Amino acid sequence: MMNIYTWGNGKEISPFDIESIILSQLINDIDDIKIIPNSNYFISNSQKLPCLITNDEQITGLINIWNYLSPNDNNDSTERLLFDSLLHSIIKNFNIITTYNYFVNTTNYESFTRPAFKNYLPWPFQYLPPLQIRENGIENCMNLGIIDGENDGNSTLDDEEKHLVETPVINDLQKNQIDNNLQLINKKKSIIANLNCIKLLKSTIDNFNQLKEKLSTSNSEFLSLIINSYLQNNIIDELSDNFIKITLERDYPEYLNTKSLPKSYNPSHLTFSNAFKSFISSFI
Template sequence: MELHVWGTPSEISLLSPQSIAIYWYMSLCVPSELYEVVTSCNTDLSLSGQLPTLICHGEGTQYDGLLDILRYLDQQGFSLDTGLLKEQRAINEGLVLYVEDKFQLITDYCLFLNKSNYEQYTRSLYSKYLPFPMQYNAPIVARSRAKLNCERIGLKVEDKSQVTEEMMKNVPSVSKIHRMKYESMIEDKLLMKNSVTNMSCLRQLNEYVGRVLELQAELNANHEGDTLGLFGENRLTSGDLIILAHIYVWTRAALPDQFIKTFLDKSYPHISTQLEHLLQERINPATDHVQIRLPSFTESPNLFNSIKHLVI
């Protein structure tokens, strides 16, 4: 089996919490000799146009997206959810769907709509993963998709062109000096608007994380102390790993704007502590045994393969 994801052999990309989650998941429940991870960053390999995708050459089949891959692995007997009672499975499956919807909204905002993170981090990632000229169009497409998704809950950002039009529509023709002054004012207004939208994002985040933690508290009523495990600290489920993957993305030091990490550390201090503990004790030791390789030419996102994909 080949698991195709966003990233490089040294790091699965923050662009895709789904790639991170399934990478962790398979490392914990699938023998490492049965599969390899390919950091192809090639969405053309996926029928849905999204990574991750799992290709099973022996069967001539493939499974696109996190949920389809989880279902296939479960059918093959590779599952972290084995042993869950019927009611627990239903709760876990519901949580997976909830997190994939709600937490993805926060991830989209954090990576693509937050001005500092997008301009200083996210956009430049594509030059690491894609060749010229594909590296320029891909972040624009991804940002447009993220904007549409976030608009569902009222998280909207204004681009510089929109703010410029708003500020300049009643201003007569000005000198170069005055225009430079207005440029500075426009940047200040963009930063102010970004701060306001950050607060809206945090309100939504607080609601979503709060609901998940309430559910975890109910299911772990007899457990002392905080845990990020849905059914106890000694068990990790598919739902747990999807939650952890999104939180992992939000709290990485590589992001220039640490507004989510700052909020979580203040409001839910146990989250970062538990995440780092699970990474060190459970997840990293498992991923150390996973085979990861670069894509071959036919697996790579290059113009030749892209044209071939369109023709075929």
């Protein structure tokens, strides 16, 4: 028996842990693997989830767990290489988008994500993980130019913000005016960051749409379902700033369906390894 530990409340996987949601759909009917959505990040040496625990090692992240469980047939065909490249690109980009949406976007973080951790971890452990994920997310988003990127208009806003913060306050009226202007600047920054996140989302979807015809039908459908899993869990109603849903409604309505990944199977005459590999092999 192998266990995969994920973010969750003990019964359900957290909506922001989409890697684990995808894994749970892939291995739904396999008895030899158990999904444990109890947010036990302490068990992971890297303190990252999802984390697959075997008898002698730990594997974290969807791609690494995928590579561990799926067959290594050394298939270096053009389509296999394209499939692998698209899969890695889709997961990498959508992980950034998801982290921005749930943790870096201040509105969603303050109204949903941070309060939700009280359902995932007991006091006082509920406070540190969202802060750590947010800090890492901010760093990654800065590296990609989603926030504080070059030529995104934020430098002017930063100058305005600095000027307001350094302005001496004479009375309450002036303080209220400064506070209102600072709030307006933060809203403008948020809009710019949302737009940069949307650019990454669009480029990821458009790149797949341009290349999917070079894939077999099963491979194309599989990647479409991976994308759909990420999108569906990034537009939940609980998110106050649902800018991704607005984008899909306008530009990609075909992804507003509720299709999920196909369920795996485990025929009784196959061992776990062969059953899982047979399932995965049907897509690659």
